[in-house]
Each structure stands twice: as structure tokens, then as C-alpha cells.
Amino acid sequence: EPEVTQTPSHQVTQMGQEVILRCVPISNHLYFYWYRQILGQKVEFLVSFYNNEISEKSEIFDDQFSVERPDGSNFTLKIRSTKLEDSAMYFCAGRAASLVNEQFFGPGTRLTVL
């Protein structure tokens, strides 16, 4: 069964540094998402991406964040200048074309900002 994969599984960085989190969605998926989960808290929506552009973003997704799908397979989340409060688990998700389809999540990347 195809799966969403994410790399790295754990990223440790210094405050102010740039990080790129990578995701390889399931091949027939067309809609892509990033969510984050701060330790002990609920999963929060960051951004959705379709047809090579952002279709929706939350208030969390400020100018420090960006997403792209550079080569038609990888889907990346970049944080330009990390802050302590960016420490969280980041999940990539994708779904197939129909709106009724569920989103499939990757295993997550744990980002620790020191």
C-alpha cells in the first residue's frame, strides 16, 4: 500500500536558521497539505497546495513559511528564520481528486529549535 514519506524524521536547528522539511506524497494525489502539532496540543492546519499554488493558508502560515513542489514529486515546507515556538511535529498530507476523499498523513518530522 502506498504511503506518504517525510524526511528527516527529526531536525534540530538553531533559532534563526532556515529549515526545509520534505515530503513525498502518494503518486496519484493532487492536493497537498502541511499541518503541525505542538507537543501535547492538537493538530493545526498550516497550508493546502494544489496545481502548484497555495489554495488556502491559516493565520499560522506567515511570511516565514513557504511551500513548493519543485520537481513534481517532492513537496517541501521551508521556514526561513526559525523561532523557538516553531518547535513541533510537522505532518505532510495528501488526497486524491475528489473532495470526499480522506487525507493521508505522513509519519511527521519533529522539528526542535534551540
Next chain:
Amino acid sequence: AQSVAQPEDQVNVAEGNPLTVKCTYSVSGNPYLFWYVQYPNRGLQFLLKYITGDNLVKGSYGFEAEFNKSQTSFHLKKPSALVSDSALYFCAVRSSGGGADGLTFGKGTHLIIQP
């Protein structure tokens, strides 16, 4: 704005007993409702969904959920709990309308099945 409430931080059930994990929601228009499960240090795993039709939906691992429009609820149930069901369960909602596609999650409920 849409929202999900999971009123219980933790639910304790003896193995073999029925379990219920509660969820209520608020959304504009008709809802699409989902349950996901998260095991320690793992991602979110899809369990089941309600889109339309029969109010009782069945999903993976013997779980089912009942959609109640008048009570805006979507409680997760299982007739006989297993120790392996112990995990963190999230209810999520999105509107069936076009546009906003991100899921809104509840804060999660820890389900603990005692042997």
C-alpha cells in the same frame, strides 16, 4: 469558523467492554467528518469518515461512528475494546462546500484499554 470539541482528555475502558469517544463539531453547511488515530511517535492514521448517507459508518479495526445532525455529533464507537486500541484519537471536520479544504481537528482523546 469551524471547530471540533472532544470533551474528554482520556477515556478508560476495560478490555472487552464497549467504548465511546465523543466528538461534537461546528461547521458552515454540511460537514465532512473524520476520525484519525495516532500511536506513539507515529503519524495520523485514517479510521473512518462520514460524507453523506447512512448515519452509521464503519471503518478500520472494528470501529464505527454515528453521525447525529441534530446534536452535531460524531461519536466513535467499538463494541468490544482491545488493549491494542490504546492510542490518541482525533476527530476532524471540514465543510462540504468548495474552497476551504484544511481539516480542523479536536484536541484529541487518549483511549486507554485496561487488560
